[in-house]
Amino acid sequence: MIPLFLFDYVSWQDWREWLDSHGVRLVVIVALLIVCAVVFRRVVSGMLSRAIGRAARVRKEDSAAIRRRADTLSATLNWAFGVVLAFVGLGLLLSELGLNVSALVAGVGVVGIALGLGAQTLVKDVLNGMFILIEDQYAVGDTVTVAGATGEVIEINPRRTVIRDDSGNVHTIPNSVITVSINRTAGLNRFKVSFDVGFRDSETAATVAAQVASELASEHSAWLQNAPRLASQTAVGDGEVRLTVAGDARPADRWKVEADLRRRLKRAFEAARVDMRFDSGDPPKPV
Numbered sequence: 130m131i132p133l134f135l136f137d138y139v140s141w142q143d144w145r146e147w148l149d150s151h152g153v154r155l156v157v158i159v160a161l162l163i164v165c166a167v168v169f170r171r172v173v174s175g176m177l178s179r180a181i182g183r184a185a186r187v188r189k190e191d192s193a194a195i196r197r198r199a200d201t202l203s204a205t206l207n208w209a210f211g212v213v214l215a216f217v218g219l220g221l222l223l224s225e226l227g228l229n230v231s232a233l234v235a236g237v238g239v240v241g242i243a244l245g246l247g248a249q250t251l252v253k254d255v256l257n258g259m260f261i262l263i264e265d266q267y268a269v270g271d272t273v274t275v276a277g278a279t280g281e282v283i284e285i286n287p288r289r290t291v292i293r294d295d296s297g298n299v300h301t302i303p304n305s306v307i308t309v310s311i312n313r314t315a316g317l318n319r320f321k322v323s324f325d326v327g328f329r330d331s332e333t334a335a336t337v338a339a340q341v342a343s344e345l346a347s348e349h350s351a352w353l354q355n356a357p358r359l360a361s362q363t364a365v366g367d368g369e370v371r372l373t374v375a376g377d378a379r380p381a382d383r384w385k386v387e388a389d390l391r392r393r394l395k396r397a398f399e400a401a402r403v404d405m406r407f408d409s410g411d412p413p414k415p416v
Contacts, residue, residue, distance in 0.1 A: 151225050158225070162218040169210050174203045202262050251288070253305035258287035261304060267312045271380070274311040276302045314380040318354065320387040321375035322394065323408035330403045331370040335359055337401050341393045342374050349389070352382035357390060371408060 262285070267273045271282050273292065280294035290307065292300045326334040339359050346356035357376030365371045374394070378386040391407065398405045 155222065155225055158218065158221045162214055166207075166211060166214055170203075170207050173206050173210075202259075250303070250305055254289065254303050255287045257307060258285075258289070258304035261285070261290070261307065261310070262287065266310050270314075272313040272384075274313065275307045275309075276300075278302060279313075314383060318378050318380050318383045319375060320357075320378055320383050320390070321360065321373055322387060322390050323371055323373040324394065324405045325365060325369045325371050325408060326398075326403060326405045328364075328368045328370055331362065331372070333401060334370075334372055334398070334403055334405065335362060337397050337403065338372055338374050338394065341390070341397050342376070345386070345390055345393060346376075349382075349386065352386050353378050357386075373408075 261267070267275075267282055267285070269282050269285060272280065273282055275290060275292070278292050278294060278300040280292040280298075280300065282290060283293050283299070284291035288304060290302045290304060292302065294300065324334075342357040342359065346353060350356075353376060355377035357374050359372060360375040361371075361373045363371045363373075374390060376386070394405075
């Protein structure tokens with residue numbers, strides 16, 4: 130067994146002989162570790178940027194959001210790879226120094242098991258957070274509903290998601306408790322407003338709703354991806370008809386478009402002397 134030079138090598142000649150036999154290998158080990166870290170960092174960053182870029186083009190996101198998501202994933206993966214590389218490098222270096230690495234590994238394994246049992250929730254947080262980021266379920270700036278909280282995502286990393294609701298409250302949610310996420314600003318960003326009117330007023334209501342939708346589209350075309358339209362007209366029983374106006378807005382403008390549409394409909398029906406009430410969200414009864 131090679132003696133540990135820090136204690137057994139006392140003269141310069143002993144040190145010189147040790148450096149002659151081990152110095153080159155130590156330099157090679159350190160150089161390989163550095164090369165692996167640099168290559169991994171460049172490869173991962175490039176792959177993530179391309180993959181997220183393709184997803185973002187489908188969702189029509191801006192480049193800043195793409196960069197934030199790529200940086201988060203890249204930093205997480207680089208950190209994990211760095212930890213693994215550090216353990217491997219430390220083992221190789223200690224082996225060259227003459228330590229019994231197998232005994233050290235066994236001791237680290239016992240400690241690792243103990244830490245793993247005590248940090249199961251943290252591991253679940255990180256794993257679930259990685260899947261959220263890789264699958265692009267939501268991003269900073271999106272309006273989401275997760276773990277019973279609804280609001281704008283102001284921070285997301287592999288351990289937690291931070292949301293600010295419409296009252297200004299900040300919700301810090303561990304990723305391990307997020308089993309279902311609803312992204313309210315992804316994809317088509319569809320908005321819809323449903324309202325009930327009497328059967329005898331349904332034709333007038335349909336005409337008024339179509340006119341309001343047309344006016345909204347002409348005045349706020351910059352907010353819209355697809356102009357609002359009268360999407361459905363369904364009997365709901367008790368002599369009433371439910372009409373739905375729907376359209377697609379830009380992610381940042383969805384909520385103000387829907388609010389403006391409700392205001393315009395209310396004013397238009399009051400001017401036309403047609404009684405109406407907005408739908409509470411219950412599904413219509415079968416005709």
